[in-house]
Amino acid sequence: MTDFASTAEIPASEPRPRDFAGNFVRGGRRHARQRTRRRWAIGASVLAAVALPAFAEPGSWHPFTVGDADAATETVLPMPFERKGESFPGSAYYYLQADPAVDVTPATDDAFADNSGNDPFGPVAQPFRFTGSILDRARAQQCMTMAIYYEAATEPDAGQRAVAQVVLNRVAHPAYPKTVCGVVFEGSERPTGCQFTFACDGSLARAPQRFFWDRAAAVARAALAGYVYAPVGLATHYHTIQINPYWAPSLHYLTTIGAHRFYSFAGTAGAPASFRLAYLGGEPSPAPRPRDLSAATAMADAALDPVALQRAFSAPAARAATTGSEPTPVSAASAPQYAEEVRARGGDDLYRTRGLPEAQGIRPEYANSGKWIAAPGT
Numbered sequence: 358m359t360d361f362a363s364t365a366e367i368p369a370s371e372p373r374p375r376d377f378a379g380n381f382v383r384g385g386r387r388h389a390r391q392r393t394r395r396r397w398a399i400g401a402s403v404l405a406a407v408a409l410p411a412f413a414e415p416g417s418w419h420p421f422t423v424g425d426a427d428a429a430t431e432t433v434l435p436m437p438f439e440r441k442g443e444s445f446p447g448s449a450y451y452y453l454q455a456d457p458a459v460d461v462t463p464a465t466d467d468a469f470a471d472n473s474g475n476d477p478f479g480p481v482a483q484p485f486r487f488t489g490s491i492l493d494r495a496r497a498q499q500c501m502t503m504a505i506y507y508e509a510a511t512e513p514d515a516g517q518r519a520v521a522q523v524v525l526n527r528v529a530h531p532a533y534p535k536t537v538c539g540v541v542f543e544g545s546e547r548p549t550g551c552q553f554t555f556a557c558d559g560s561l562a563r564a565p566q567r568f569f570w571d572r573a574a575a576v577a578r579a580a581l582a583g584y585v586y587a588p589v590g591l592a593t594h595y596h597t598i599q600i601n602p603y604w605a606p607s608l609h610y611l612t613t614i615g616a617h618r619f620y621s622f623a624g625t626a627g628a629p630a631s632f633r634l635a636y637l638g639g640e641p642s643p644a645p646r647p648r649d650l651s652a653a654t655a656m657a658d659a660a661l662d663p664v665a666l667q668r669a670f671s672a673p674a675a676r677a678a679t680t681g682s683e684p685t686p687v688s689a690a691s692a693p694q695y696a697e698e699v700r701a702r703g704g705d706d707l708y709r710t711r712g713l714p715e716a717q718g719i720r721p722e723y724a725n726s727g728k729w730i731a732a733p734g735t
Contacts, residue, residue, distance in 0.1 A: 368461060479611075481589045482630045484524050484583035489638025493536075494581070496640035500538040501577035502645070503572065507555035509615065510569045515616030519589045521580035523619070526593050529632040532666050533593075536640045537581075544661060545645035552661065556645050588612055591627055592619040594663055604663045622663070628672035 485493060497637035504524055509517045527533040527540045544550030544557075568569050580586075588611075595617045596602050609627060621627045679720035695704050 361500050398504060425605075439635045481587045481590050482522065482529065482585055482632060484585055485528075485581060486636060487581060488581065488636060489640065493638040493640040495579055496538040497641045498574070498577055499643040500541045500575045501560075501581060503555070504541045504553055505573040505576050506565055506570055506607060507560045508553060509617070510565075510573065512615040512617075514576065515588070516617060517576045518580070518584070518586040519592070519614045519617065519619060521576055521594050522586040522589050523595060525580060526591055526632060528636060529634050530593060530626075531631065531634055532626070535634060535637065538640050538643050542641075542643075542645050546647060546649040548648075550661070551625075561645070587612065591621045591629065591632060593627075594620045607664045607667065622667050622670070625670045626667045631670065686709070712717070 366531070424692065489496070489497070501521060501524060505517045505520050509520045512520075521583065522538060524540050528535060528537060534543055541553055542556050543552045548557055555561065590611055592611055594604070594608060596605065597616050598618060599616075603619070605620065607623070609623040611619045611621055613664070622631075699707070
Protein backbone atom coordinates (compact mmCIF):
# COMPACT_ATOMS: atom_id res chain seq x y z
CA MET A 358 0.00 0.00 0.00
CA THR A 359 1.42 3.38 -0.97
CA ASP A 360 1.82 6.03 1.71
CA PHE A 361 0.61 9.33 0.16
CA ALA A 362 1.72 11.20 3.24
CA SER A 363 5.30 10.80 2.19
CA THR A 364 6.13 13.25 -0.58
CA ALA A 365 9.37 11.55 -1.39
CA GLU A 366 7.51 8.91 -3.31
CA ILE A 367 5.52 11.46 -5.43
CA PRO A 368 7.06 11.96 -8.86
CA ALA A 369 8.46 15.42 -9.60
CA SER A 370 6.16 15.85 -12.61
CA GLU A 371 3.02 15.65 -10.48
CA PRO A 372 1.62 18.99 -9.10
CA ARG A 373 2.07 19.52 -5.41
CA PRO A 374 -1.22 19.63 -3.42
CA ARG A 375 -2.25 23.10 -2.25
CA ASP A 376 -3.72 24.33 1.02
CA PHE A 377 -7.18 25.18 -0.32
CA ALA A 378 -8.47 26.66 2.92
CA GLY A 379 -5.54 29.07 3.29
CA ASN A 380 -5.64 30.00 -0.34
CA PHE A 381 -9.37 30.88 -0.08
CA VAL A 382 -8.79 33.23 2.86
CA ARG A 383 -5.87 35.03 1.21
CA GLY A 384 -7.72 35.27 -2.17
CA GLY A 385 -10.88 36.70 -0.54
CA ARG A 386 -8.93 39.58 0.99
CA ARG A 387 -7.19 40.33 -2.29
CA HIS A 388 -10.52 40.43 -4.21
CA ALA A 389 -12.04 42.68 -1.57
CA ARG A 390 -9.21 45.19 -2.01
CA GLN A 391 -9.67 45.09 -5.81
CA ARG A 392 -13.42 45.69 -5.50
CA THR A 393 -12.77 48.68 -3.22
CA ARG A 394 -10.32 50.16 -5.69
CA ARG A 395 -12.80 49.72 -8.56
CA ARG A 396 -15.55 51.42 -6.56
CA TRP A 397 -13.29 54.38 -5.80
CA ALA A 398 -12.36 54.65 -9.48
CA ILE A 399 -16.03 54.60 -10.58
CA GLY A 400 -16.94 57.20 -7.94
CA ALA A 401 -14.11 59.47 -9.03
CA SER A 402 -15.21 59.19 -12.68
CA VAL A 403 -18.82 60.11 -11.85
CA LEU A 404 -17.67 63.04 -9.74
CA ALA A 405 -15.47 64.31 -12.56
CA ALA A 406 -18.30 64.01 -15.11
CA VAL A 407 -20.56 66.13 -12.91
CA ALA A 408 -18.00 68.66 -11.75
CA LEU A 409 -16.19 69.44 -15.02
CA PRO A 410 -19.16 71.26 -16.65
CA ALA A 411 -19.37 73.47 -13.58
CA PHE A 412 -15.76 74.53 -14.00
CA ALA A 413 -16.20 74.99 -17.75
CA GLU A 414 -19.34 77.21 -17.53
CA PRO A 415 -19.90 78.22 -13.91
CA GLY A 416 -22.52 80.82 -14.83
CA SER A 417 -24.84 78.54 -16.80
CA TRP A 418 -24.75 75.37 -14.76
CA HIS A 419 -27.00 74.44 -11.89
CA PRO A 420 -27.03 71.09 -10.12
CA PHE A 421 -30.81 70.80 -10.31
CA THR A 422 -30.76 71.04 -14.08
CA VAL A 423 -28.67 67.90 -14.57
CA GLY A 424 -30.86 65.04 -15.75
CA ASP A 425 -34.02 67.13 -15.57
CA ALA A 426 -36.75 64.95 -16.99
CA ASP A 427 -39.09 67.90 -17.59
CA ALA A 428 -36.60 69.54 -19.95
CA ALA A 429 -36.85 66.63 -22.36
CA THR A 430 -40.62 66.96 -22.60
CA GLU A 431 -40.76 70.75 -22.93
CA THR A 432 -42.19 71.96 -26.24
CA VAL A 433 -39.95 74.41 -28.11
CA LEU A 434 -41.87 76.68 -30.49
CA PRO A 435 -40.09 77.65 -33.71
CA MET A 436 -39.19 81.28 -34.15
CA PRO A 437 -40.98 83.29 -36.87
CA PHE A 438 -38.08 83.12 -39.30
CA GLU A 439 -38.13 79.30 -38.92
CA ARG A 440 -41.75 79.01 -40.04
CA LYS A 441 -42.89 78.52 -43.58
CA GLY A 442 -44.47 81.62 -45.04
CA GLU A 443 -43.24 83.97 -42.29
CA SER A 444 -39.63 84.44 -43.35
CA PHE A 445 -37.53 85.63 -46.23
CA PRO A 446 -33.98 84.69 -47.28
CA GLY A 447 -31.59 85.88 -44.61
CA SER A 448 -34.29 86.80 -42.09
CA ALA A 449 -32.50 84.96 -39.29
CA TYR A 450 -29.68 87.49 -39.61
CA TYR A 451 -31.98 90.22 -38.31
CA TYR A 452 -33.00 88.33 -35.18
CA LEU A 453 -30.19 89.74 -33.09
CA GLN A 454 -29.51 90.36 -29.44
CA ALA A 455 -31.20 93.45 -28.06
CA ASP A 456 -29.13 96.56 -28.60
CA PRO A 457 -28.16 98.64 -25.58
CA ALA A 458 -30.40 101.64 -25.08
CA VAL A 459 -28.73 104.89 -26.10
CA ASP A 460 -30.38 108.22 -25.36
CA VAL A 461 -30.21 110.32 -28.50
CA THR A 462 -32.92 112.81 -27.54
CA PRO A 463 -32.10 116.28 -28.86
CA ALA A 464 -31.13 118.79 -26.23
CA THR A 465 -33.18 121.63 -27.73
CA ASP A 466 -36.91 122.08 -27.15
CA ASP A 467 -37.41 124.44 -30.08
CA ALA A 468 -39.83 122.69 -32.43
CA PHE A 469 -38.63 124.81 -35.35
CA ALA A 470 -34.91 124.40 -34.76
CA ASP A 471 -32.76 122.80 -37.43
CA ASN A 472 -30.05 120.96 -35.54
CA SER A 473 -28.47 119.46 -38.63
CA GLY A 474 -25.23 121.30 -38.03
CA ASN A 475 -24.26 119.47 -34.88
CA ASP A 476 -26.00 116.10 -35.15
CA PRO A 477 -24.21 113.48 -37.30
CA PHE A 478 -27.57 112.10 -38.44
CA GLY A 479 -28.86 115.43 -39.79
CA PRO A 480 -32.16 117.01 -38.66
CA VAL A 481 -33.87 114.94 -35.99
CA ALA A 482 -37.40 114.99 -34.61
CA GLN A 483 -38.43 116.63 -31.38
CA PRO A 484 -39.42 114.42 -28.44
CA PHE A 485 -43.05 113.33 -28.48
CA ARG A 486 -45.09 115.02 -25.74
CA PHE A 487 -48.26 113.24 -24.72
CA THR A 488 -51.13 115.51 -23.65
CA GLY A 489 -54.19 113.26 -24.03
CA SER A 490 -56.38 111.29 -21.66
CA ILE A 491 -55.77 107.86 -20.16
CA LEU A 492 -57.87 106.34 -22.94
CA ASP A 493 -55.80 108.18 -25.55
CA ARG A 494 -52.60 106.82 -24.02
CA ALA A 495 -53.93 103.24 -24.01
CA ARG A 496 -55.04 103.50 -27.63
CA ALA A 497 -51.81 105.13 -28.76
CA GLN A 498 -49.81 102.40 -27.01
CA GLN A 499 -51.92 99.69 -28.65
CA CYS A 500 -51.62 101.14 -32.16
CA MET A 501 -47.90 101.82 -31.87
CA THR A 502 -47.25 98.29 -30.59
CA MET A 503 -49.26 96.81 -33.46
CA ALA A 504 -47.29 98.82 -36.01
CA ILE A 505 -43.94 97.77 -34.54
CA TYR A 506 -44.94 94.12 -34.13
CA TYR A 507 -46.50 93.51 -37.54
CA GLU A 508 -43.97 95.64 -39.43
CA ALA A 509 -40.74 94.69 -37.63
CA ALA A 510 -41.30 91.84 -35.13
CA THR A 511 -38.04 90.06 -36.00
CA GLU A 512 -36.02 93.20 -36.63
CA PRO A 513 -33.25 94.27 -34.24
CA ASP A 514 -34.07 96.94 -31.69
CA ALA A 515 -32.79 99.62 -34.07
CA GLY A 516 -35.27 98.52 -36.76
CA GLN A 517 -38.20 98.64 -34.34
CA ARG A 518 -37.24 102.06 -33.00
CA ALA A 519 -36.99 103.35 -36.56
CA VAL A 520 -40.55 102.22 -37.37
CA ALA A 521 -41.85 103.91 -34.21
CA GLN A 522 -40.06 107.14 -35.14
CA VAL A 523 -41.66 107.15 -38.60
CA VAL A 524 -45.11 106.94 -37.00
CA LEU A 525 -44.40 109.87 -34.67
CA ASN A 526 -42.84 111.91 -37.49
CA ARG A 527 -46.10 111.57 -39.43
CA VAL A 528 -48.13 112.62 -36.40
CA ALA A 529 -46.16 115.88 -36.34
CA HIS A 530 -46.47 116.51 -40.10
CA PRO A 531 -49.50 118.43 -41.45
CA ALA A 532 -49.97 116.01 -44.35
CA TYR A 533 -51.00 113.13 -42.05
CA PRO A 534 -53.51 112.48 -39.25
CA LYS A 535 -52.76 114.05 -35.88
CA THR A 536 -53.11 110.85 -33.83
CA VAL A 537 -51.04 107.68 -33.55
CA CYS A 538 -53.93 105.38 -34.46
CA GLY A 539 -54.96 107.70 -37.27
CA VAL A 540 -51.48 107.45 -38.80
CA VAL A 541 -51.18 103.69 -38.33
CA PHE A 542 -54.54 102.84 -39.89
CA GLU A 543 -54.68 105.60 -42.50
CA GLY A 544 -56.10 104.29 -45.77
CA SER A 545 -57.27 101.00 -44.26
CA GLU A 546 -60.81 101.64 -45.52
CA ARG A 547 -59.61 100.66 -49.00
CA PRO A 548 -57.88 97.37 -49.92
CA THR A 549 -54.98 99.15 -51.64
CA GLY A 550 -54.82 102.37 -49.63
CA CYS A 551 -53.04 101.31 -46.45
CA GLN A 552 -50.01 103.34 -45.46
CA PHE A 553 -48.82 100.42 -43.32
CA THR A 554 -49.21 97.10 -45.13
CA PHE A 555 -50.29 95.00 -42.14
CA ALA A 556 -53.57 96.94 -41.86
CA CYS A 557 -54.78 95.59 -45.24
CA ASP A 558 -52.99 92.32 -46.03
CA GLY A 559 -54.60 90.11 -43.37
CA SER A 560 -51.69 90.12 -40.93
CA LEU A 561 -54.01 91.09 -38.08
CA ALA A 562 -55.64 87.66 -38.35
CA ARG A 563 -52.49 86.09 -36.89
CA ALA A 564 -52.41 86.07 -33.10
CA PRO A 565 -49.18 87.69 -31.87
CA GLN A 566 -46.56 85.74 -29.92
CA ARG A 567 -46.17 86.97 -26.37
CA PHE A 568 -42.38 87.39 -26.40
CA PHE A 569 -42.30 89.47 -29.58
CA TRP A 570 -45.38 91.46 -28.56
CA ASP A 571 -43.83 92.41 -25.20
CA ARG A 572 -40.65 93.44 -26.98
CA ALA A 573 -42.57 95.68 -29.40
CA ALA A 574 -44.61 97.12 -26.52
CA ALA A 575 -41.42 98.17 -24.71
CA VAL A 576 -40.21 100.05 -27.79
CA ALA A 577 -43.63 101.70 -28.15
CA ARG A 578 -43.65 102.87 -24.52
CA ALA A 579 -40.20 104.41 -24.92
CA ALA A 580 -41.21 106.26 -28.11
CA LEU A 581 -44.43 107.64 -26.58
CA ALA A 582 -42.44 108.71 -23.51
CA GLY A 583 -40.22 110.98 -25.63
CA TYR A 584 -37.44 108.70 -26.90
CA VAL A 585 -36.09 109.96 -30.24
CA TYR A 586 -34.28 107.60 -32.60
CA ALA A 587 -31.92 109.96 -34.39
CA PRO A 588 -30.51 107.71 -37.17
CA VAL A 589 -33.75 107.98 -39.19
CA GLY A 590 -34.05 111.73 -38.65
CA LEU A 591 -37.32 113.08 -40.07
CA ALA A 592 -38.17 109.94 -42.06
CA THR A 593 -41.81 109.57 -43.08
CA HIS A 594 -41.52 106.55 -45.42
CA TYR A 595 -39.80 103.19 -45.58
CA HIS A 596 -39.98 99.98 -47.59
CA THR A 597 -38.43 96.53 -47.40
CA ILE A 598 -35.22 95.79 -49.25
CA GLN A 599 -37.06 93.27 -51.45
CA ILE A 600 -39.05 95.93 -53.33
CA ASN A 601 -38.38 99.24 -55.06
CA PRO A 602 -41.50 101.47 -55.05
CA TYR A 603 -41.97 104.12 -57.72
CA TRP A 604 -41.64 106.97 -55.21
CA ALA A 605 -38.24 105.92 -53.83
CA PRO A 606 -36.09 107.87 -56.36
CA SER A 607 -38.11 111.07 -55.73
CA LEU A 608 -37.70 111.10 -51.93
CA HIS A 609 -34.54 111.70 -49.92
CA TYR A 610 -32.88 108.40 -48.96
CA LEU A 611 -31.57 108.35 -45.38
CA THR A 612 -30.35 104.91 -44.33
CA THR A 613 -31.01 101.16 -44.30
CA ILE A 614 -31.71 99.50 -40.96
CA GLY A 615 -32.34 95.77 -40.89
CA ALA A 616 -34.71 94.87 -43.72
CA HIS A 617 -36.02 98.43 -44.34
CA ARG A 618 -34.81 101.47 -46.26
CA PHE A 619 -35.90 104.83 -44.82
CA TYR A 620 -36.71 108.08 -46.65
CA SER A 621 -37.72 111.63 -45.84
CA PHE A 622 -39.44 114.27 -47.94
CA ALA A 623 -37.16 116.46 -50.01
CA GLY A 624 -37.49 120.23 -50.04
CA THR A 625 -40.05 122.13 -48.01
CA ALA A 626 -42.09 119.06 -47.08
CA GLY A 627 -39.09 117.51 -45.32
CA ALA A 628 -37.80 120.66 -43.61
CA PRO A 629 -37.79 120.66 -39.77
CA ALA A 630 -40.22 123.59 -39.78
CA SER A 631 -42.87 121.39 -41.43
CA PHE A 632 -42.97 119.03 -38.45
CA ARG A 633 -44.69 121.63 -36.28
CA LEU A 634 -47.95 120.10 -35.06
CA ALA A 635 -48.39 119.26 -31.39
CA TYR A 636 -50.19 116.14 -30.24
CA LEU A 637 -53.57 116.88 -28.67
CA GLY A 638 -55.06 113.41 -28.13
CA GLY A 639 -58.40 112.31 -29.56
CA GLU A 640 -57.20 108.83 -30.52
CA PRO A 641 -59.71 106.82 -32.61
CA SER A 642 -60.39 103.13 -32.10
CA PRO A 643 -57.21 101.03 -32.44
CA ALA A 644 -58.48 99.01 -35.40
CA PRO A 645 -58.75 99.29 -39.20
CA ARG A 646 -61.45 101.58 -40.51
CA PRO A 647 -64.66 100.21 -42.04
CA ARG A 648 -64.47 99.52 -45.76
CA ASP A 649 -65.37 102.48 -47.94
CA LEU A 650 -65.05 102.21 -51.72
CA SER A 651 -66.59 105.59 -52.54
CA ALA A 652 -65.05 108.10 -54.90
CA ALA A 653 -64.21 110.41 -51.99
CA THR A 654 -61.92 107.87 -50.38
CA ALA A 655 -60.32 107.14 -53.75
CA MET A 656 -59.47 110.82 -54.08
CA ALA A 657 -58.10 110.80 -50.53
CA ASP A 658 -55.85 107.88 -51.43
CA ALA A 659 -54.54 109.76 -54.43
CA ALA A 660 -53.78 112.73 -52.19
CA LEU A 661 -51.52 110.50 -50.06
CA ASP A 662 -49.14 109.88 -52.94
CA PRO A 663 -45.72 110.88 -51.52
CA VAL A 664 -44.54 112.45 -54.76
CA ALA A 665 -47.72 114.55 -54.98
CA LEU A 666 -47.39 115.61 -51.35
CA GLN A 667 -43.79 116.62 -51.86
CA ARG A 668 -44.71 118.63 -54.93
CA ALA A 669 -47.62 120.33 -53.16
CA PHE A 670 -45.41 121.54 -50.33
CA SER A 671 -42.97 122.94 -52.84
CA ALA A 672 -45.70 125.02 -54.52
CA PRO A 673 -45.68 128.79 -53.86
CA ALA A 674 -48.80 128.76 -51.71
CA ALA A 675 -47.50 125.95 -49.48
CA ARG A 676 -44.15 127.70 -49.17
CA ALA A 677 -45.89 130.92 -48.17
CA ALA A 678 -47.86 129.10 -45.47
CA THR A 679 -44.63 127.66 -44.06
CA THR A 680 -42.44 130.79 -44.21
CA GLY A 681 -45.11 133.47 -43.58
CA SER A 682 -44.52 135.38 -46.85
CA GLU A 683 -47.32 136.74 -49.03
CA PRO A 684 -48.70 134.22 -51.54
CA THR A 685 -48.47 134.94 -55.23
CA PRO A 686 -51.78 136.44 -56.46
CA VAL A 687 -53.82 134.24 -58.70
CA SER A 688 -54.73 135.77 -62.07
CA ALA A 689 -58.41 136.30 -62.88
CA ALA A 690 -60.10 133.60 -64.86
CA SER A 691 -60.71 134.33 -68.54
CA ALA A 692 -64.24 134.72 -69.88
CA PRO A 693 -66.00 131.44 -70.65
CA GLN A 694 -66.22 130.26 -74.22
CA TYR A 695 -69.85 130.00 -75.41
CA ALA A 696 -71.31 128.16 -78.37
CA GLU A 697 -72.09 130.13 -81.52
CA GLU A 698 -75.85 130.23 -80.92
CA VAL A 699 -75.33 131.47 -77.35
CA ARG A 700 -73.04 134.21 -78.52
CA ALA A 701 -75.68 135.21 -81.12
CA ARG A 702 -78.20 135.70 -78.32
CA GLY A 703 -75.86 137.92 -76.32
CA GLY A 704 -73.18 135.67 -74.92
CA ASP A 705 -72.08 136.61 -71.43
CA ASP A 706 -74.72 139.36 -71.14
CA LEU A 707 -77.37 136.66 -70.86
CA TYR A 708 -76.01 135.71 -67.45
CA ARG A 709 -75.43 139.15 -65.98
CA THR A 710 -77.60 140.23 -63.07
CA ARG A 711 -80.19 142.90 -63.74
CA GLY A 712 -82.58 144.94 -61.70
CA LEU A 713 -80.22 145.42 -58.79
CA PRO A 714 -79.84 148.84 -57.16
CA GLU A 715 -77.23 150.95 -58.84
CA ALA A 716 -74.05 151.53 -56.89
CA GLN A 717 -73.87 155.07 -55.49
CA GLY A 718 -70.30 154.93 -54.24
CA ILE A 719 -69.17 154.66 -50.63
CA ARG A 720 -71.24 156.39 -48.01
CA PRO A 721 -69.27 159.00 -46.03
CA GLU A 722 -69.65 157.24 -42.67
CA TYR A 723 -67.94 154.16 -44.12
CA ALA A 724 -65.23 155.93 -46.07
CA ASN A 725 -62.51 155.09 -43.50
CA SER A 726 -63.69 151.55 -42.80
CA GLY A 727 -60.77 149.17 -42.39
CA LYS A 728 -58.22 151.89 -41.63
CA TRP A 729 -56.34 152.44 -38.39
CA ILE A 730 -57.89 154.95 -36.03
CA ALA A 731 -54.41 155.64 -34.77
CA ALA A 732 -51.18 154.26 -36.15
CA PRO A 733 -49.81 151.44 -33.93
CA GLY A 734 -47.10 152.61 -31.56
CA THR A 735 -48.19 156.24 -31.54
